[in-house]
Amino acid sequence: MERIIIVANQKGGVGKTSTVVNLAAGLVQLGHRVAVIDLDSQGALTISLGFDPYTVRPSTYNLLLDENIAFADVLKDTGKNIALAPANAELIAAEYKLYSQSERTERLRNILQLPREPFDFILIDTAPNLGLVTVNGLAAAHELLIPVAANYLSMRGVRSLLDSVWLIREKLNPQLKLLGVLPTLVHPKAAHAKSAIYEMKTVFKQKVFHAFIPYDDVAATAPAMRKSVLEYAPNSAVATAYLYLAKEVSYAK
Amino acid sequence: MLNKLSQDPLEGKGEEMIPQRGLPFDDIDETPLEEIPPEERIPDFSEAEITPRATESTPEEIPADDNHPFDDGDEPSFQLSAEESEALMGDTEGIFTMEATPWELTETEAEAFMGSADEAFNPEPEATPEEDRSLHGPPGEIALVEHFAEPKETEPDMGMSTHLEDDPAEIEKLFADELAQPSSPIPAQPAPGIVHAAGGVQHEAQSAEDAMIELLVTDEDMLAMWRRADQAQKDVKRLISTLYIARQQLNHIQAARNELMAGKAYYEDAERHINEVEFRVQLSIQLDKLAKTTIPRLYVYLASWFIITVALLFIFGENIFSAEGSSLYFLAGSMLWGGMGGLVGALMPLIKHFSVEQDFAPRHNWWYIASPFVGSVMGAIIYLFMMLGSLSITSGEVSSPVIIYILSGLAGYQHKIFTNLVKRMLKVLEFDGQEEVEEEVEPKTSSG
Numbered sequence: 001m002e003r004i005i006i007v008a009n010q011k012g013g014v015g016k017t018s019t020v021v022n023l024a025a026g027l028v029q030l031g032h033r034v035a036v037i038d039l040d041s042q043g044a045l046t047i048s049l050g051f052d053p054y055t056v057r058p059s060t061y062n063l064l065l066d067e068n069i070a071f072a073d074v075l076k077d078t079g080k081n082i083a084l085a086p087a088n089a090e091l092i093a094a095e096y097k098l099y100s101q102s103e104r105t106e107r108l109r110n111i112l113q114l115p116r117e118p119f120d121f122i123l124i125d126t127a128p129n130l131g132l133v134t135v136n137g138l139a140a141a142h143e144l145l146i147p148v149a150a151n152y153l154s155m156r157g158v159r160s161l162l163d164s165v166w167l168i169r170e171k172l173n174p175q176l177k178l179l180g181v182l183p184t185l186v187h188p189k190a191a192h193a194k195s196a197i198y199e200m201k202t203v204f205k206q207k208v209f210h211a212f213i214p215y216d217d218v219a220a221t222a223p224a225m226r227k228s229v230l231e232y233a234p235n236s237a238v239a240t241a242y243l244y245l246a247k248e249v250s251y252a253k
Numbered sequence: 254m255l256n257k258l259s260q261d262p263l264e265g266k267g268e269e270m271i272p273q274r275g276l277p278f279d280d281i282d283e284t285p286l287e288e289i290p291p292e293e294r295i296p297d298f299s300e301a302e303i304t305p306r307a308t309e310s311t312p313e314e315i316p317a318d319d320n321h322p323f324d325d326g327d328e329p330s331f332q333l334s335a336e337e338s339e340a341l342m343g344d345t346e347g348i349f350t351m352e353a354t355p356w357e358l359t360e361t362e363a364e365a366f367m368g369s370a371d372e373a374f375n376p377e378p379e380a381t382p383e384e385d386r387s388l389h390g391p392p393g394e395i396a397l398v399e400h401f402a403e404p405k406e407t408e409p410d411m412g413m414s415t416h417l418e419d420d421p422a423e424i425e426k427l428f429a430d431e432l433a434q435p436s437s438p439i440p441a442q443p444a445p446g447i448v449h450a451a452g453g454v455q456h457e458a459q460s461a462e463d464a465m466i467e468l469l470v471t472d473e474d475m476l477a478m479w480r481r482a483d484q485a486q487k488d489v490k491r492l493i494s495t496l497y498i499a500r501q502q503l504n505h506i507q508a509a510r511n512e513l514m515a516g517k518a519y520y521e522d523a524e525r526h527i528n529e530v531e532f533r534v535q536l537s538i539q540l541d542k543l544a545k546t547t548i549p550r551l552y553v554y555l556a557s558w559f560i561i562t563v564a565l566l567f568i569f570g571e572n573i574f575s576a577e578g579s580s581l582y583f584l585a586g587s588m589l590w591g592g593m594g595g596l597v598g599a600l601m602p603l604i605k606h607f608s609v610e611q612d613f614a615p616r617h618n619w620w621y622i623a624s625p626f627v628g629s630v631m632g633a634i635i636y637l638f639m640m641l642g643s644l645s646i647t648s649g650e651v652s653s654p655v656i657i658y659i660l661s662g663l664a665g666y667q668h669k670i671f672t673n674l675v676k677r678m679l680k681v682l683e684f685d686g687q688e689e690v691e692e693e694v695e696p697k698t699s700s701g
Contacts, residue, residue: 102483152263152266155267155270156269162271162276163273163274166274169277170472192263198267199263199266199270200267202267203270203271203276
């Protein structure tokens with residue numbers, strides 16, 4: 001059965017896009033069919049997978065606003081066995097245009113529910129805000145993955161996301177469940193980072209992934225090479241962590 | 254202070270991730286995250302390395318002298334050699350052994366930036382409740398006045414720092430409040446509205462009015478209203494085909510959404526807008542039904558009147574328009590033209606309310622039916638007035654009947670105006686009569 005996973009955190013710079021790219025690559029390595037949806041107008045996911053967000057058309061903007069477009073029409077072949085629904089800067093306008101539309105919060109869900117080629121996993125990358133586009137993602141998803149940088153300020157960003165999740169579960173998507181909390185940008189020797197993971201485990205208990213993503217330059221360099229870390233530095237600690245995460249996600253109930 | 258610094262600064266801060274209502278998921282404890290078969294586990298990720306202290310001990314069990322269970326002497330997963338480190342970082346010895354050059358301000362400079370240190374470190378006595386209110390916000394008016402007030406001379410703002418940075422006492426207080434926060438989740442509160450929730454904003458204490466609104470207008474009400482707006486928008490698209498009316502309704506819907514987004518206090522305003530749209534949509538549905546039944550019948554009725562009137566004018570035209578014709582013909586002519594006026598007076602509002610304004614109401618059916626009759630009667634009255642010389646245009650003599658017919662037509666067309674005119678004339682007569690009576694009465698009362 002297809003699983004739609006949204007990667008969200010209101011805090012920026014916590015590794016949402018890296019998580020989507022590398023988790024997708026990890027899941028592909030495990031033999032799954034994977035599609036990713038970029039709901040961030042900055043198009044970081046689109047860039048990371050080798051497309052230019054200034055020229056790519058159609059995009060998730062069209063997916064959310066054009067009634068006559070299907071999910072398959074937007075998907076691009078990245079050459080990595082990952083299908084990409086790219087984003088471009090037009091997505092900022094979608095935020096405003098959606099406001100005057102009916103079913104503005106359920107557009108993505110409605111599109112994904114139409115008959116189409118199934119995937120094993122659809123991963124949704126979101127912008128670091130809780131606007132209508134992100135809400136569309138939360139309404140469409142089955143599971144929520146929260147990457148949290150192992151520091152205090154990043155942890156605080158989780159609260160406003162969860163506030164919104166309350167409402168999303170009550171009003172739009174009661175099926176949305178927490179897949180897990182992923183500690184990212186972990187300095188392996190930093191006491192602060194370890195304490196942060198400890199605090200995450202205190203609150204989210206079983207839902208904190210065993211995998212944590214260490215802080216490493218390769219995670220920043222790989223997108224510049226239009227590659228996932230698993231391709232760019234397969235032996236790095238980050239690649240190992242994401243592969244382990246992919247296994248955890250793959251086996252999650 | 255030293256004791257505080259030695260503690261784990263993140264201890265208990267995990268609670269800050271929990272919303273006021275608690276975690277939105279109820280399976281945190283029950284469902285393990287994953288069950289990777291042991292043979293598929295990656296050896297590089299040893300449990301000891303990636304499992305923090307949570308699985309080993311609870312915060313209470315941590316020995317006082319070992320607040321950092323990770324500092325357990327385990328080797329890190331990777332270690333740079335001295336050569337690698339130097340290749341990456343260069344010679345860092347100088348950086349870390351460099352002595353800091355103290356940067357000192359003269360006393361005058363310091364005072365210009367910070368104000369008097371004595372004031373800062375010897376805060377004034379604790380504020381009374383009244384003073385406290387003005388410092389901390391609610392009621393809102395006081396806080397706003399404070400916020401927009403001119404900066405005081407005693408607190409020079411160089412545009413370089415906030416007032417908090419200027420006032421160590423305030424900073425001390427802020428941290429004291431922070432530390433005094435309970436570590437357990439705050440008891441569940443009513444859910445914030447749709448708009449408020451996205452920001453996760455903490456609200457100040459509610460006023461009685463806000464509390465009442467919170468009680469009377471639930472989140473469900475807000476959501477239901479939002480859905481009504483959605484439905485109304487769909488109905489407008491589907492049922493209203495006239496551009497300017499659709500635009501008006503969409504403006505109402507937009508206004509309603511703005512009201513809803515502004516908060517629960519504006520719920521009623523939003524409801525009024527939505528009611529207007531729903532009423533308009535209902536009207537439109539009703540009009541579609543009437544367009545197949547009542548309205549065509551009214552058009553046929555008025556068209557029949559027109560045909561009959563024109564036929565009669567053709568038949569009796571010679572007698573009606575002749576100045577030498579009999580009075581009976583003039584009366585008939587007046588009635589026919591009055592009826593024609595009434596017919597036009599009915600036809601134009603019918604077109605207006607059915608096709609333009611699209612607010613035709615069936616309760617006015619009899620008005621449309623009666624209008625030609627009333628016009629005929631008005632024509633007859635006009636003729637009689639003219640004959641009686643009440644209107645001094647012809648002085649009772651008919652030189653040309655055309656004037657009578659024009660007046661009859663106008664009277665039929667705007668019979669309401671003419672009816673009011675007649676009423677006024679009658680009132681004038683009535684008033685004059687009353688004055689005469691009063692004049693008669695007054696002498697009697699004055700004479701006693």
